[in-house]
Amino acid sequence: MLRISQRGVDMPASPIRKLVPYAEAAKRRGMTVYHLNIGQPDIETPPAIMQAVRDVQMPVLEYSHSAGNESYRRKLVQYYQRIGIQVTHEQIMVTTGGSEAILFAFFSCLNPGDEVIVPEPFYANYNGFACTAGVKVVPIPSSIDTGFALPPVPEFERVISDRTRAILICNPNNPTGYLYSRQEVEALGVICRKYQLYLFSDEAYREFRYADTEYISALQLEGLDENVVLLDTISKRYSACGARIGALVTRNAAIYSTALKFAQARLSPPGLAQIMGEAAVDLPEDYFDGTKEEYERRRDLLVRRLNAMEGVFCPNPGGAFYAMARLPIDDCDRFCQWLLESFSYKNQTLMLAPATGFYATPGLGINEVRLAYVLNTDAINAAMDCLEQALKEYPGKY
């Protein structure tokens, strides 16, 4: 009999996309929908890196090296050096987005049935990559009451089993916007050394930090060269999500040569977009200043507006472009659907990401939502006006 694979059945659908039909229906009714639900930046892709692609003179668009063009990898060495990470171009593998870097790390380091510990809430697609690789995600809860700080070390030790092989973090964090401190990252390093675990560090939002917290990349930890795999991407950094260019960076030569076998099977990462990535390293040093200021302005507005609403609590995120808020509601999935299906304020509504999609433990996050501040301040204000009104009208109050 023709059957879908069990892995295919188990594969989670995107928790955000299930609301898309409701948003589309609202738009068909002529409503304005403010999208605070997605991590797609609205910031312009730097014209200089788009121009780099236009300037390409290449009679044949050939396969690149499976690890990415050497010229790009050598440029990335400079990029990492500038931010205090010392690596060689043979420790950098260019991947098809950060997504493929995560998959390659899982495939290379974890066997089916192995466990990876992830502080929750976490980026929902980690579930999909774990399912693809047959790996089990073991969540340990962080709490909105502490602003989603790293759970204390004993919480990690409590769930470490003989199948535990890795800890996966996202820093700055999606979905919480939490920025792990040096002390927190070092604490993870101590656990990983003690229990001989891999430390997978997703640092897609590295450039977007607004707190005084001292930041440290996992690759800056001492004595963990064999443990750390950095998962990176240009998607958010340069507002180039559609490029699909990421990187896996590790000083562990065995991981690198293993990941390279997976990379060789799929031949090469996208060619034109590598040229964008290479040009991006040459952007002026102050390129991020404007973007960061803009995100910070939006964050300040969003957090202030949220906390001014009755019964709403939103810890101040230190990085990325996300905030998590606790709302006085019974069920975030119901609420987010209701916003699109049944609510209207001046013919407008907003789309939020229900937080349940970011938790693995059932019941957690039931009254939380994630808000991405990828809209300008006018739109954020308008969306907050809608939310304020919606919380007054929503029938399923907590």
Place this chain on the structure above:
Amino acid sequence: MLRISQRGVDMPASPIRKLVPYAEAAKRRGMTVYHLNIGQPDIETPPAIMQAVRDVQMPVLEYSHSAGNESYRRKLVQYYQRIGIQVTHEQIMVTTGGSEAILFAFFSCLNPGDEVIVPEPFYANYNGFACTAGVKVVPIPSSIDTGFALPPVPEFERVISDRTRAILICNPNNPTGYLYSRQEVEALGVICRKYQLYLFSDEAYREFRYADTEYISALQLEGLDENVVLLDTISKRYSACGARIGALVTRNAAIYSTALKFAQARLSPPGLAQIMGEAAVDLPEDYFDGTKEEYERRRDLLVRRLNAMEGVFCPNPGGAFYAMARLPIDDCDRFCQWLLESFSYKNQTLMLAPATGFYATPGLGINEVRLAYVLNTDAINAAMDCLEQALKEYPGKY
């Protein structure tokens, strides 16, 4: 302890790339190396599709739809219609190269331990994708003596077990250049219907056919809508290997919606390259004529030169841009390395792909090589001069 995954250990290294260091050393010695070893076409990427990328006006390079831009998928409907395949844009999923289409098909249809039957010799990376998905490749040999025709149906039935879930073919074939006839593809259809197997059909080389054989795509088989998954790519068709744009096409809605979950986890296929793919569908109808004539001229030359050498047999391939030849040698891996390491003719040598990398059954293909005719006729002549001389000098004659 920090260990590489078993899957990572099992993952095969590219059988061709292991010779690369020898080719590089030869070039450092000042030698000319004719590369007949790789499937990277030398044909110019159509300037019109490169221009389409230059003309892009896109302030933000956003994620595309996870299944690919709808505009591109609608264009592909026209492309498939022109070649006699009726599908809708909701049966087409744009993938990151044909590689990802194969992976999505494996992930969606096969469980770890399931078996997929593949006529050998076959594209070596199928092994890598099978390893990634935990799937077992069950080879059934085709023979150079029949020009690599499809093995007879009883050969398939002999290896069908209760773990068999699919048959995978490549048509026209890489590495053999064999073009399956309508009768052969229909025979596969009968087996797949009888035993309820998926038929994965890799048709990356569809446009390059030089024989009178009546060609049929697996998607043109009657009554197999639930069984067939077409695996496609623009890499070879438009000499755009670096674009990394492929497609998974199926009328089986359950496979499609399952593959879409894997596609959503990795967010989207490359953005700029989808624009190339879309523009390619609008190339003039006669675009392929010139390319085909060029490949045919090369094939004729290559096959003629090979068969004129003593002890060499090369069946005339009906498609793609590969030929397989039996040489009077003891061991193709040794011979190919010797060509690069120890042989020189007028300061030139050639690089071939040892056929052993395309066979799963140990011992098969030991005296065969694959030759890709991705060089102009002058270079092919020069390479054949080298080969002729090499066969006289090689110490490990059969």
